Amino acid sequence: MSETPLFQVENLHAGIEGEEILKGVNLTINRGEIHALMGPNGSGKSTLAYIVAGHPNYEVFEGRVLFKGENVLELGAEERAQLGMFLAFQYPTTIPGVSMANFLRLAVNSVRGEDDGEGGKKRIAPREFRRMLREKMKMLNIDESFATRYLNEGFSGGEKKRAEILQMAMLEPEFAIMDETDSGLDIDALHTVSEGVNKLYDNNMSMLLITHYQRLLNHIKPQFVHVLMGGRIVRSGGPELAEELEAKGYDWLKEVAGAAS
């Protein structure tokens, strides 16, 4: 008997405003794995990310999303994060007046939770927090002034993406979904961000990379690649599948998708 998978999507039917976008998605990710989810625009990749994170506008019609064996669809968004899940958004929200540092301190403490009295999760001391923040910012080549800036306000596209990865690095999730994290990053930034992500991977973070380009996958190497089209995973394979997609595009898979429906 193998151990419970870290993350599982079972026959997920879901959408927004009554429209079904995901039409029976199945996906299993074990601890220590990196998966890539690829697919053309509008295939439902971001919908899957939002559903997993618990966005209130999306509806689930059928199926389950399990994290460490628990159906997270029954939990609030904050509880999912507290369990160790993280979504790096494709389009992070700007929140005026809320400084990055204040927000991160609250987030880190929320995820760590109250002191459990057994030497496990506990609140972070202010000094330790500042040290950790400086260290992670340095790792991601983020200017220290970021800490005092308002959350994503006036950030460039690339800065927003880096800020997402900074949050991920601070929260140290066990499982992260990165939604188009590579878009908006120039080559240097992509390199820095990838290095940071790889370090987190080495530190026991599993992940699902959502992208429609090969570019990111040259830096963060998945063991598994899936193609989402028309709300279903139409093909799964190893890293070579991503290369095939890069060379041939998605059209050749349309017939497969058509045949499946």
Add this chain to the structure above:
Amino acid sequence: MEASVQEATKGFSRRAAEELSLRRGEPDWVRELRLSAWDTYESIPMPKRTDEEWRRTDIRRVPIDKVQPFTELKNKVTSQSELSSDIQSLIPTDVEISGMNVQVDSSVVFTTVEESVKSQGVIFSDLPTALQEHPDLVKKYLFGAVPVDDNKFAALNAAFWSGGTFLYVPEGVHIEVPFRSILRNQTPGASVFSRTLIVAEEEASVVLVDHWNSAEGEDLSLSCNVVEVHAEEASQVRYIQLQDWGRNMWSFNTQKGNCGQDAQLNFLNVALGAKFSRSNISGMLNGAGSLAEMLGIYFADETQHIDHLTRQEHVSPYATSDLLIKGALKDRSRTVYSGLIKVHPHAQRTDAYQSNRNLVLSRNARADTIPNLEIGANDVRCTHGATVSQVEEEYIFYLMSRGINRTEAVKLIVDGFFDEVIERVPVDEVQEFVRQAIARKIGL
């Protein structure tokens, strides 16, 4: 002191104004002013809902006939340690001040000024003392910014003012460390009619933090205050008002700043308390190149009614006014904002900005906001904006996706909402006070 206990008079009358003046032993000219102000008060009709400025604010239940118009004069104490502990608790510790004036109901009970400030010619005292010691100086400015007939409640203040603060900074003197004034309603059912007069001569600069507070009580109290600021040529005056009255208070405030050429006026009005609060705030850009920054924060809860009426009056060219007032509402509270930018025909190159933002945290709360422009010149830049909105669900989701629970997320967003105003006020103890007050108010 004579120990005559007199039946406290209730309600306001010409006779009561005269009695106040006689008991205070005021010179004839001051008494004449009071009586004439009473006549003015009588000649102005009580505002009604049919008046445009009062359409959304109902004052039919103002306890004007139920309160004592003034209370017996209390003796002054000579050191801060003699003040009662509840007043002492209002004084921030470890904060430097240039001087402090403490008024309890109708009486100023304590005044202190740093020697280093006094030696530069600065005058800081209660208004009655200033009238005695510097009559010509006070006469020159008193009623200069807020005339007796400015509005019904300014006229009532002119007839019944008692206590008050006078702050005068002579030419070229810069006082960076704030002055502080504490106004306390100690007796529920009494009146607080303070009058603050700030004069900054040419190129002078000064900061006054005015903190209003009440003892607990059920009986309705009435406060009718006036704040007059004269910022002369190239001077800078920052006036901060922290209105934290008890919930038994009906509060009226008329506040006006006159800006001379190149003068800079910075207002911050924070409205937290009172059952009913009406603040009438004006920046008069009388001098060319002057600047008026008018900031405000209000946070209404329970059944509070908080009303702001503002005016940015551009009389001269090249002047700038920048108004940003943000409010949050909870429970069944109600707020009204109505503001006018008025640009006179000669005020070319005016740059005026007016913004009122409301965050409604409850289904049963209601915010009204009415911005107005009246532009008589043709080469001006005027922008105004008004919003009433709820906390964005997208913001809440984003924060929750980082492990923060809904309540904490809303707190963070509301804090952030007000932070844009708070961070523009470079007085640490004020920033801290306001942040704590907001946290207390959010309370969720």
